[in-house]
Amino acid sequence: MILETIKSQNITFEQKVVALARLAEGSIEVLNKSESLKKYIEDGIICDLFEGNAPYRPRYIVPDYEKFMEQGSKFLNIEKPTNLWEAVHALLILYKHVPSITTMPVYLGNIDYLLEPFIKDESEAYLAIKLFLKHVDSTITDSFCHANIGPRETKAGFLILKAMRELELPTPNLTIKYNDETTEKLATEAIQTALVTAKPSFANDKMFRDDFKGEYGIVSCYNGLKVGGGANTLVRVRLGGLSKLATSKEEFLEKTLPEVSKEMLEYIDERSKFIIEESGFYESSFLIKEGLLEKEKFTGLFGFVGLAECVNNLLGAEAQEDRFGYSEKANKLGLEIVEKMSAIVKGHKTQYAGEFFGNTHLLHSQVGIDTDRNESPGCRIPVGEEPEMFNHIIYSAPFHQYCPSGIGDIFVFDETFKSNPEAILDIIKGAFQNNMRFFSLYSNECDVIRVTGYLVKKSEMEKLDKGEQVLRDTTILGKGARDNAKALARKLRSE
Amino acid sequence: MSLKARINRIIKFSNVDGPGNRMAIFFQKCNFNCEYCHNPETIKSCIHCGKCVEFCKSGALEKVDGIIKWDKTKCCECDQCIKNCSIDSSPKTLEYSVEDVIEEIDKVKFFIKGITVSGGESSLSFEFITLLFKRVKELWPHLTCFVDTNGGVDFQLEIYKEFVEITDAFMLDVKAWDLKEHIELTGVSNENVIKNLIYLERIDKLFEVRTVVVKDILNNILTVENVSKIISNKYIRYKIIKYRPFGVRADKIEKLKSPSQEEQENLEKLANNLNVKSTLII
Numbered sequence: 001m002i003l004e005t006i007k008s009q010n011i012t013f014e015q016k017v018v019a020l021a022r023l024a025e026g027s028i029e030v031l032n033k034s035e036s037l038k039k040y041i042e043d044g045i046i047c048d049l050f051e052g053n054a055p056y057r058p059r060y061i062v063p064d065y066e067k068f069m070e071q072g073s074k075f076l077n078i079e080k081p082t083n084l085w086e087a088v089h090a091l092l093i094l095y096k097h098v099p100s101i102t103t104m105p106v107y108l109g110n111i112d113y114l115l116e117p118f119i120k121d122e123s124e125a126y127l128a129i130k131l132f133l134k135h136v137d138s139t140i141t142d143s144f145c146h147a148n149i150g151p152r153e154t155k156a157g158f159l160i161l162k163a164m165r166e167l168e169l170p171t172p173n174l175t176i177k178y179n180d181e182t183t184e185k186l187a188t189e190a191i192q193t194a195l196v197t198a199k200p201s202f203a204n205d206k207m208f209r210d211d212f213k214g215e216y217g218i219v220s221c222y223n224g225l226k227v228g229g230g231a232n233t234l235v236r237v238r239l240g241g242l243s244k245l246a247t248s249k250e251e252f253l254e255k256t257l258p259e260v261s262k263e264m265l266e267y268i269d270e271r272s273k274f275i276i277e278e279s280g281f282y283e284s285s286f287l288i289k290e291g292l293l294e295k296e297k298f299t300g301l302f303g304f305v306g307l308a309e310c311v312n313n314l315l316g317a318e319a320q321e322d323r324f325g326y327s328e329k330a331n332k333l334g335l336e337i338v339e340k341m342s343a344i345v346k347g348h349k350t351q352y353a354g355e356f357f358g359n360t361h362l363l364h365s366q367v368g369i370d371t372d373r374n375e376s377p378g379c380r381i382p383v384g385e386e387p388e389m390f391n392h393i394i395y396s397a398p399f400h401q402y403c404p405s406g407i408g409d410i411f412v413f414d415e416t417f418k419s420n421p422e423a424i425l426d427i428i429k430g431a432f433q434n435n436m437r438f439f440s441l442y443s444n445e446c447d448v449i450r451v452t453g454y455l456v457k458k459s460e461m462e463k464l465d466k467g468e469q470v471l472r473d474t475t476i477l478g479k480g481a482r483d484n485a486k487a488l489a490r491k492l493r494s495e
Numbered sequence: 496m497s498l499k500a501r502i503n504r505i506i507k508f509s510n511v512d513g514p515g516n517r518m519a520i521f522f523q524k525c526n527f528n529c530e531y532c533h534n535p536e537t538i539k540s541c542i543h544c545g546k547c548v549e550f551c552k553s554g555a556l557e558k559v560d561g562i563i564k565w566d567k568t569k570c571c572e573c574d575q576c577i578k579n580c581s582i583d584s585s586p587k588t589l590e591y592s593v594e595d596v597i598e599e600i601d602k603v604k605f606f607i608k609g610i611t612v613s614g615g616e617s618s619l620s621f622e623f624i625t626l627l628f629k630r631v632k633e634l635w636p637h638l639t640c641f642v643d644t645n646g647g648v649d650f651q652l653e654i655y656k657e658f659v660e661i662t663d664a665f666m667l668d669v670k671a672w673d674l675k676e677h678i679e680l681t682g683v684s685n686e687n688v689i690k691n692l693i694y695l696e697r698i699d700k701l702f703e704v705r706t707v708v709v710k711d712i713l714n715n716i717l718t719v720e721n722v723s724k725i726i727s728n729k730y731i732r733y734k735i736i737k738y739r740p741f742g743v744r745a746d747k748i749e750k751l752k753s754p755s756q757e758e759q760e761n762l763e764k765l766a767n768n769l770n771v772k773s774t775l776i777i
Contacts, residue, residue, distance in 0.1 A: 390508055390602075390606065393606075417510055419777070420511070420514070420515070424516070425515070426515045426516035427606055433605040
């Protein structure tokens with residue numbers, strides 16, 4: 001495996017280095033795993049997303065970039081920026097030193113607010129922003145890297161959207177935080193941008209702000225986390241597979257689900273414990289020392305996929321009208337399952353989750369990975385079975401309250417919406433009034449598309465199909481999701 | 496007996512029937528008979544001849560006391576009934592009271608900017624629509640009420656006064672400027688259409704004008720030019736639509752041809768040169 005990785009011709013040098021580091025980490029066993037956990041892992045019921053056997057940094061890191069812009073960095077020898085070029089460079093330098101599970105940063109900050117104070121001349125600012133975005137795409141070659149804008153309108157926000165439309169690059173991913181303060185003009189511009197380049201997504205700012213008591217960041221695919229903190233680990237359960245271990249829905253709710261949840265939580269604790277107590281991250285990282293991160297703002301994520309398959313299995317639902325996404329009964333059972341998980345997670349107090357979260361982990365509707373089969377992302381209605389848009393939203397929205405650290409749905413719009421983007425804004429407003437947390441969109445004409453949460457260029461996947469090297473590691477995941485989970489066959493929404 | 500209207504279809508989310516996302520309500524019956532009609536089954540009302548019943552595979556249609564009844568829940572949407580209708584109509588329409596429609600709007604009220612009545616020809620159900628719009632304004636003052644019309648009836652007549660007043664804006668089709676062409680295409684004169692174009696522009700109730708462009712048989716330049724001159728001084732959108740054969744009756748399709756993209760662009764330029772402030776070619 002090591003030699004194979006070294007000799008490979010279809011991954012880049014950087015991708016090799018990361019793969020070799022993973023192999024090294026995989027060669028030791030330092031975590032305590034119970035026998036039943038091992039069995040769950042073996043059977044593919046519990047999955048730690050290939051985080052590695054000896055985690056040496058938190059999975060998701062959400063630095064307080066505002067603070068950095070105020071104080072610079074002693075460790076990096078960066079003074080507080082005084083103009084736009086210094087600001088852009090300060091950020092780009094810091095990004096190189098923010099790790100995460102992918103080795104690259106998954107969060108870049110609210111980049112419009114960070115840059116706005118330095119914008120004087122718009123054409124110079126546009127050039128700086130374009131170079132900044134291009135630099136991010138070419139050096140952070142992983143589209144789990146996520147920037148935020150909004151909710152307030154800024155000059156920088158408009159320039160960022162314009163540049164993204166022009167560049168059509170997958171990285172960074174982008175989310176606009178949307179609330180009543182967001183102007184129609186900015187929201188419409190964001191939608192026009194998403195119809196060209198599949199980003200930004202819309203986050204329900206009020207909901208996130210309530211859950212995170214103020215500042216939060218949207219990172220990776222759509223994960224809400226605390227600014228100045230993050231998540232140590234994400235372990236997930238495949239509910240579709242799990243449902244097959246129960247003979248009835250009662251047994252599933254009373255026995256099967258609590259049993260697996262217990263193992264999951266212990267494993268999340270065990271992984272977090274290693275990072276906190278053994279890896280030295282919280283003692284040695286300059287990000288901690290300079291106050292850009294605080295240990296108590298980190299938590300663990302309890303993820304799940306395949307709610308739809310789980311519900312359909314438990315109900316033996318074959319006909320479309322009986323299945324998840326359509327039937328009232330299926331919806332009720334789905335909510336019961338998610339409520340139950342939410343209660344179990346909230347009830348588990350642990351020293352390995354930060355005080356900010358009352359020492360609990362967070363529930364996370366996970367988007368799936370490239371090798372998943374027959375497990376739809378989180379609470380999503382399976383691709384290919386989507387009901388009409390209104391019913392889709394009304395059916396899905398009630399699940400969103402339970403997953404503060406990430407849940408979302410994706411809608412593909414046809415070209416006619418380009419001449420009436422307000423129509424999409426009306427739909428988003430309605431969705432948010434119905435407590436939908438996160439809404440992604442793209443158009444069927446985009447080259448950049450949203451796979452499950454991250455972004456990939458169709459043209460890059462075609463390169464991969466021919467066995468050529470590609471710059472971004474996420475293209476490989478996109479290809480897998482396309483081939484294994486029909487992730488690109490979403491229902492097209494036309495008028 | 497409360498007032499009822501026969502409705503062919505309600506689309507919860509439409510992005511092509513006015514500004515933003517709207518609920519579009521399609522009334523049955525039309526006073527025009529356009530060669531290129533995409534929904535010819537909305538023109539005439541069912542005469543309850545019963546021919547469709549024998550073609551229905553899913554048992555959704557039956558004749559009860561001489562009246563055709565359609566059971567929406569059994570319907571498989573194969574449209575065999577429409578394809579075999581003796582008068583090119585449709586048995587798949589439902590009677591709604593104003594409150595029935597209000598109930599439908601209530602479901603989607605958070606998601607829409609307003610509602611648009613269309614057809615068929617909606618203005619033939621103007622009394623019903625007047626009541627409907629009044630109720631909408633009582634319940635949800637922020638929702639706008641639009642009328643999509645062929646302009647075939649004279650909106651300046653006294654009977655339409657309240658209807659025009661309660662309507663926020665109209666979207667008017669101007670199918671042909673030349674009278675003979677218009678009669679040839681629709682079976683009726685365009686005298687009222689042009690009167691309405693001028694009237695609605697004057698009272699600031701015109702949101703959009705649409706012209707469907709057919710190659711060869713229509714003088715498209717004449718139509719676009721004259722419409723543009725009337726709407727150019729205000730912010731009224733001109734939608735110049737390329738004819739598409741989708742849904743058109745088989746016996747009409749022969750002589751209808753779509754224009755090229757270039758012809759469409761030239762018509763748009765013409766409108767822009769005449770100072771139309773907003774144009775869209777689709």
